[in-house]
Amino acid sequence: MINDLEEIAGIYRELSKLPTPLKACVRPQVTLNHKEKYNIVYAEWSQRDLERAEWVKAFQEYIVFHDESSIVCTGPSGNCTELQGELLSRDSPSGTLKAVIREHTNRKQEKQQYLEIWNKTSKEKSINLTALDKHGKVYEDDQFGCLEWSYSETCILYVAEKKRPKAESSFQSKPELSVNEDIDDNRAKIGQKPEKGCQFVYWEDWGEALTNKSTPVLCVLNIGNRNISVLEGIPEHISPGQAIWAPEDTGIIFVGWWHVPWRLGLKYCTNRKSALYYVDVTGNECLQISSGINSVRSPRLSPDQHHLIYLEGGNIKTHHQCYGLSLYNLDKKVTSTVVKIVDYPTIDGFTGIYSSALARKCWATDSQRVLIDTAQRSRKDLIVVNIATKIVTSLTAGSEMGSWTLLDVHQDLIVVSCSSPNCPPNLKVGFLPAAGKEQEIIWMALDKVEPLQGIEWKILTFTPPFEQENPKFRSLLFEGILLVPGQEKSTKPPLVVSPHGGPNSVFITCWMLLPTAFCRLGYSVLLVNYRGSCGFGQDSICSLIGNIGSQDVKDVQFAVECVLKEEFVDSEKVLLIGGSHGGFIGCHLIGQYPGFYKAFATRNPVINLPSKLGITDIPDHTVVQAGFDFAPDQLPSPSVLTALLSKSPIIYVSQATTPVLIMLGEKDKRVHPSQGLELHRALKARGVPVRLLWYPDDNHALSKVDTEADVFMNVAMWFNFALNRLQQLETIEHIEASPTKV
Template sequence: MSYPEWSQNDLVRCSRFRHSQQWTLITDNKDYKSIRAVTSSGPCTPLAAEILSAFSPIRNLKAVVRESGGHQLLEIWDCHGRRKCLDLTALNKHGQIYDDAQFGCLSWSECENKLLYVAEKSKSTTEGENVYRDDWGEGLTTKSNPVICVVNLQNGNVHVLQGVEPGVSPGQALWAPGSQSVFFIGWYHEPFRLGLKFCSNRRSALFKLDLEGHCECLSGENLSVSCPRLSPDGSTLIYLQGQVFGPHHQCLSLQQVDSLCLSVSTLLDVVHRPEPGECAGIYETLPSSCWSADSQKVVFSSACRNWKDLFIVDRGSKKVTSLSDSKLYGSWKLLTIQRDLMVVCCSSPNTPPTLVRLSHTHTHITHRQSFCKQICHVTYHMYVFAQRVGFLPPAAGLDFAAVLVKPNLPLQSSVPLVVFIHGLFNYRGSTGFGQDGILSLIGQIGHQDVKDVQRAVVTALNSDPALDPKRLAVIGGSHGGFLSCHLIGQYPDFYRACAVRNPVINAATLLGTSDIVDWRYTSVGLHFSYDHIPTADDLAVMLEKSPIRHAAQIKAPVLLMLGGRDRRVSPHQGLELYKVLKSRASPVRLLWFAEDGHSLSRVDTQVNCFLNTVLWLYQHL
């Protein structure tokens, strides 16, 4: 059986809901190596108010954490119905349960009598109501002091584990073999917390904590670690490891720990400059299930140039092999593995996301869900750019790529070109091209990345006569918005329209308002330390590399979309550009989403941004 879960936007109620659908896989033999047929077992089932769920390893019991009437409930379900329900809020042992990707977890013990999860620590009665509580930044504003909790399903007791050292925030916990101790990731939060979401460069460590409160650090000093995953036989734990500070997304290494002697070794190292056709390294989190059934192989998906690729690494030989077929789809993202059957989400610029089941020797499409009606067929072409002479190391010898997507039109047709930064174009400094490429951007923002984008656009125009050079637009968000505003300022007669979401406009004024203040220093080539106070020279460097320097030259109409609760890039960044353009009578429109953050991810916000961007481009192109 397979129970994939889906997320769907409800445009009527402006909300997002989840549902599951059951599939039955019929195989030719007991080892599940070959799939003979896949059948649906009925209609989809809504997952009302579920925030976490997990199946037990033996009896296939389902644990669900559900929100109802302001309370968080823990439910246990079997094939006959709900067998247990605990009101965790009423027990008053902790605060809200964490369901985010950074800290959240729900793990069954081997005996299936205990469950492990992470929640906010109960507020001390000595704390004043107005005392400031440091949090983990953008998207994690309600997360401050997590604790590891264990619920005993036999007696209904909840116990908060003790022994985590002060100054460490625990998360991503799972049971160790024997269920007498737990592994967890701990993030160091002294002297203050930095934004954690989308940042794999925060100082953290892998710990082992027994139920008596004895805690041991298993990883090295001054590293960033995440995603602990225990092998099916319990012999080996793997996790991802990277550097502290620097770019907030870097190439990571894959480490393995012997669960008995606790020795650590590298399974897959950081890739600095990948050869064509080779794995470019790991840049994203591991799915909760990523092991082969024999505990000898690890499967993962990660950025590889402009695509997501699927790889398998053998623990014995440490050989990495690609499992993707680029002829079928462009990008492959692993969702889970069950008995060596992999569930993968596949897509390409002209193929909507498709759910695919793979075994070692067989690929079978089990479900396809198109998110929009395909009005016209499109084709796409990959452009690869070798590094030009004239750039200083470490950029020398690096390449980057862009994807051109266009409709199939009659000959002599002319179409506008919309440059989508970090969507179809990835400059040097983007993930998927090796660690050297990422590090090459440090100190070069506003120059190297801008030149890369402009070079790609000019190359596309020169190579495809169907593209109209008089109808060019640029769109992007966050750093993509930063580049978009740079481009229309540095090349004012080139672009005819611009639409940006939460763009970085002035790095100097952003410094004191961002939850990732470290990157504001590192990106412009300055050293960061917690106690550093910016100097006049620091601020001058930040200003010199910012789009605001070129704002007076902007001619293209600009659409700004800003989240009022953005903790990463303050909405006052966009307001700064808006006021400059308004004062010069330059065409500009500002959309303000008071309740949204950096990702502008609310359903009503997404609809609003999409429609207004389309109308803006249609009007000005």
């Protein structure tokens, strides 16, 4: 074990520099004089900058030489270059132009947003969106945001916050005109008619990580005359986003989320009621395409513009679930299901689709096949779906790389990112073979990335004991991902156990900074995908409904005990870490199994379900996971509140003896920090060692660069404290047990 703080920080600093790909796009094909062909692959990467305490974006270009269907050679073109101020960017369909949404701070220290049009050599246009004042800030998030060129390359589509009326105090005096201000500023002051006494009116937002998003609108910029149109005709009860152009630029296809009676949190919640819509460019007609019964997302138009695919959820109310792939025929105006929701893994092992979003470009050139990356148990695989035959084929099953993410498809040239728990992300390319021969695909790396030495990993499969089986959903398995440090076989490392949050999320065998860093410190790490995790079939997800605090807790404990039986980790040095619902499980574990875990570190844990209910952005989650129906216009009955309390870890706190480190984000709207404070007070009152860290500028994920680094260092020190404390107690017990020499 490593105890030196400088050495611990050095390991984190080294690993945190490794970048993660954000997106990639294939530029148009170029044919040389001797008939050789090549494409440029443009990739954007994200990297932590510890000195600046911020995430930075950089881009890199690669050259891919190929013939008609096979790659000859690849390589990077130049070095990475940092991107400054870019919120969104998109190449035009022809590849000759690029649109950029950029944020810039002017001389008055005011943030302004610009839409820029670039050609191959220079900036053609720079339009100050803030000054035009047609809307609020542009949405750059994955939930609503988009930046789409029309097929004619004359217009740009994006989503922004609706312009709000100006407001001021009832006692505000009239603005004074100044000779030092320019004429435009004075004209603006004269033209304003603020609403008196409305400056503190509450604007409902979309919850955790979307706190500055309230009322999105679809905006179309005419590049020629610089005119911005905010599309009208959209139903007032929905919020639009994820928009694309309809065939021949006749209108816009978008997802609309219901925001009545009030907005529920959207981040990580793909179950929200929504539908696909079409609105013409004049705003005179808005038609609903999908039923509106279930949740939908990620509409993607085929290259021949005859078909629209999208993901559609089922009738269960968990925040994430297995999804079907729906197909809308634009010619016949008919919807069909291509891939059904999978309740239990099929004979060939397919477990269903669990993607939070489809890649922006996911169609093959033949307009008959769609590529999707999705969790398949504890891996993320790349599959091909044939919309005509409805056959699902895996391109990556059985590969040595742990997980695959689709970034782009252009004329059947595929760009993917792949990684493993011991190998940082790297980009690969390959040509999609003809239908029926997809598994013959040959991948070639764009850049060489070596696995880290001294870290091994494997997937463990667990079968719950008979008494722990769910009577409604029997024969369900679950898994864990085990990372093992390379060290002397005679030395048994401590074990760090981590159940994921959600609860309907999943650990996949990809690159993860914190587990890898702890493995480098000398710990084995067990990541547990208990029953209820995504990627194992809909039955597994449904099995957890009504059984939180019991089934998930027992699964984690059973997985740990199975690992301990293998006797390659130190059974007396088992540690625990978890956030959100993972913190909920962790708090149950230290209460239900007193003394088993020697230390616990938790981020924004769920402690008390009844007290969480009224202050979270997702109250439905609390009620549904506990096994009850949620109604926004009804208060929970006393019996429901009693049941919620019985499933809460706070009722076991009197039995806990494990030292606990609590880390809270002050701006957390998902699990209010009062939950962690309640735990802190309860442990402190009972004399259990406890430490609280409070991050005033962070939210639920605690993902700011400086926060994340501080979390790692404090968890490492907390574990060291607990293990050193354990060693001291063992020494004292040994001395007391030894015979006294006279």
